[in-house]
Amino acid sequence: MRTTMTVPLNERRQLINVAYRLLGSLADAEDVVQETYARWYALTPAQQDAIDVPGAWLTKVASRICLDQLRSARVRRERYVGSWIPEPLPAPDGSDPADRITLDESVSMAFLIVLDAMTPAERVAFVLHDIFRYSFAEVAEVAGRTPEACRQLASSARRRIAAQPVLPTPADQQARVVRDFKDAWEAKNIKALISLLDPAATVIADGGGLAAAALHPIEGRTQIARYAVTIADRAPDMHFLERTVNGEPGLIAQVNGQTTAVLAFELTGHLIKNIWSIRNPEKLHPWR
Secondary structure (H helix, E strand, O other): OOOOOOOOHHHHHHHHHHHHHHHOOHHHHHHHHHHHHHHHHHOOHHHHHOOOOHHHHHHHHHHHHHHHHHHHHHHHHOOOOOOOOOOOOEOOOOOOHHHHOOOOHHHOHHHHHHHHOOOHHHHHHHHHHHHOOOOHHHHHHHHOOOHHHHHHHHHHHHHHHHHOOOOOOOHHHHHHHHHHHHHHHHOOOHHHHHHHEEEEEEEEEEOOOOOOOOOOOEEOHHHHHHHHHHHHHHOOOEEEEEEEEOOEEEEEEEEOOEEEEEEEEEEEOOEEEEEEEEOOHHHOHHHO
């Protein structure tokens, strides 16, 4: 007989993996999983026994909670100060909830940014079907739509991705460029910084109104290089460390041993195309 009051730990890992990709926030994903388990344990033993596949039930419930959150997030974003960037994930160290996130191309910052541009229904259909391989019939149960409608939603999501393709750069190549960028930034070498940036490079910062950050994107390699040097001048005690950010080479900025920013990068060849700087302290807890 199946044990009714426990669910294997690997189901919890699966739920966090799904919820993070749907929400772009580890903290929110953790809350969703807790709420999902609360609903499971609120069932009577008889109700639990009536569920043939607990993992599928849990995923369906968690995904529905995420869908509701995605819909309400669009309203909250209207009040968010500056740009919103997904919560960055550190490399697993065995002691953090992020250990339960499988780090692959579907959690790169560039890919999460594309996911965030989708409608809630598109994102749910694409993530559940294309990333986690649930059938459209199963996706339909979450989205409250027909399987054919979910198929169309996933197709629409793929067109969005095709319009903004995320082309992974080999990790060793990206690490070299990020290291060179770090060295040039610390040396306040504008010429070297410019040489590492794509002509149409963009920096987007997320302070959430809780930390100083540019409210609008900074565009163009010369403007970015000058901005970087200005930051270095204003914060002489700041130094940078190379770290894995969402499974890819990135940087963290520290002042007096405290992490004040996490930087994720997207490259085009050997040049930096996008930099995302997360300064909102509420998104930096795993990095402290």
